[in-house]
């Protein structure tokens with residue numbers, strides 16, 4: 268295997284009693300858009316700050332093209348970063364903010380002017396050179412910060428939840444800009460967010476963080492179709508989980524038994540497990556089909572309809588399994604059952620065997 | 630708002646009147662002194678029978694008055710520089726530091742503000758007797774620095790608290806060394822706090838009289854001390870002229886301080 272461009276090698280960071288990151292291992296290709304996705308406190312920022320050099324890891328190494336960067340101080344790492352908070356220099360104009368990295372590099376005036384102009388054009392803020400940061404909106408300030416982080420052509424750009432303070436519409440607009448900028452510049456981007464939609468929209472690959480560890484790395488579709496753990500399945504997309512136990516295991520498939528003895532067969536099993544262990548059946552709502560008859564191969568469950576909500580493009584049913592677990596099922600607009608389903612109806616949910624996942628608990 | 634000024638009706642006029650009276654009351658002695666400094670009566674008759682500039686001429690012709698003014702300016706300038714420099718270092722430690730006992734240390738730095746000045750004066754006098762600092766420039770500077778530093782610490786910490794350290798981090802990732810980041814980004818960003826601290830420190834030293842009386846020697850006295858001693862010997866309108874000059878400089882510096890604050894809030 269060739270040496271990866273950027274390699275995060277077993278990074279561990281401890282703050283007193285708190286383990287912020289635990290053996291984070293990740294390879295990033297040149298020009299890749301990699302997103303760290305995870306709940307608050309899962310160690311995403313800590314990993315980024317270690318890359319930036321603001322914190323030293325307790326163990327592990329980070330290499331770029333095989334060379335460790337840990338002994339290089341932050342200001343010599345030549346890395347760009349956009350922060351969660353607004354960090355424009357308040358006493359400098361937009362133009363001077365963007366020129367700052369070039370001035371500390373003692374670049375000539377004409378070169379500085381040309382680069383500042385190009386960087387502001389990249390973020391679509393041409394002509395804003397003389398504005399003061401305080402006179403700009405949050406979205407504009409983050410775009411200036413992006414221009415300032417890119418103006419010296421850093422090989423790696425770090426972004427720590429740069430859009431989290433903005434409203435949804437503006438956020439989507441700038442996400443689109445960031446994608447375009449990534450394509451235009453080819454810079455390697457490490458992006459932190461806790462918003463799965465943002466991660467899916469932007470990234471080439473996503474690393475799912477949980478409690479200081481990476482649970483799974485993959486493209487959006489990979490993570491969605493094949494979550495490795497319960498946590499990933501829960502975090503990406505909304506899904507239904509039904510608790511039961513493993514009835515039997517054969518190879519990569521398992522049969523699950525629920526509280527009242529109902530079983531489902533041939534469910535792809537993640538991780539290893541033995542018969543008798545507590546486990547969960549996960550179903551994506553859009554892969555569930557509602558029918559009057561049970562499906563073949565035991566890939567179905569009887570349910571009782573409790574309530575219906577019409578939501579325009581679909582009708583969402585609140586249903587209950589025979590042993591009392593709640594479940595929601597979507598019927599697309601125009602589905603033959605949508606018009607005449609009623610409270611108390613006994614129906615069946617069905618799925619194709621690959622669409623379900625079984626996770627051993629604990 | 631419950632007490633909206635514009636909705637108070639007749640009360641509005643009463644309140645405005647009270648304010649005007651208060652202002653007049655506070656300004657009266659100063660206006661009085663200024664008038665007397667231009668009055669031609671040797672005996673400080675008010676209202677002055679005529680107008681003259683001779684007290685100012687006398688003031689500027691007297692090397693003792695000029696010497697006292699220069700001493701005051703020299704001490705105030707040194708105090709200003711030291712107070713801002715130390716205030717900045719102390720504020721950095723108090724705001725950015727993460728050590729135990731920070732709150733206690735902060736309270737400690739502010740005690741000279743609440744301690745009666747006379748107690749500080751007596752204590753310093755006793756200590757300086759042993760050190761041989763009474764009547765010296767160094768003694769003056771130390772004494773005034775003690776009362777000026779709390780104001781520096783308050784204004785500079787205040788400015789530093791509203792400055793997000795992430796901005797300094799951003800400067801460092803942009804390629805500035807930590808010291809370069811502090812000088813090129815943090816200091817300019819809190820400059821309004823530094824300027825306010827400088828002006829207040831200068832003014833505190835410039836018109837301080839209690840400590841100065843204890844520190845002064847016949848050869849070394851500040852303008853307020855000179856006013857005080859002259860007043861006790863002979864009541865001449867030259868004192869009014871000197872006081873007027875003190876007030877003018879103070880007012881000018883206060884205006885500058887107010888402009889800085891206004892510029893910052895803009």
Ligand SMILES: Nc1ncnc2c1ncn2[C@@H]1O[C@H](COP(=O)(O)OP(=O)(O)O)[C@@H](O)[C@H]1O
Pocket residue numbers: 282285286287288305306307308309310311312313314
């Ligand atoms: N400077 C610090 N001192 C102590 N604990 C910290 C520090 N920075 C982060 N932590 C802890 O480390 C964990 C991970 O934090 P962080 O990396 O900021 O998470 P995220 O960015 O995913 O929200 C959290 O439990 C947080 O409280």
Ligand SMILES: [Mg+2]
Pocket residue numbers: 308311312313
């Ligand atoms: Mg974070």
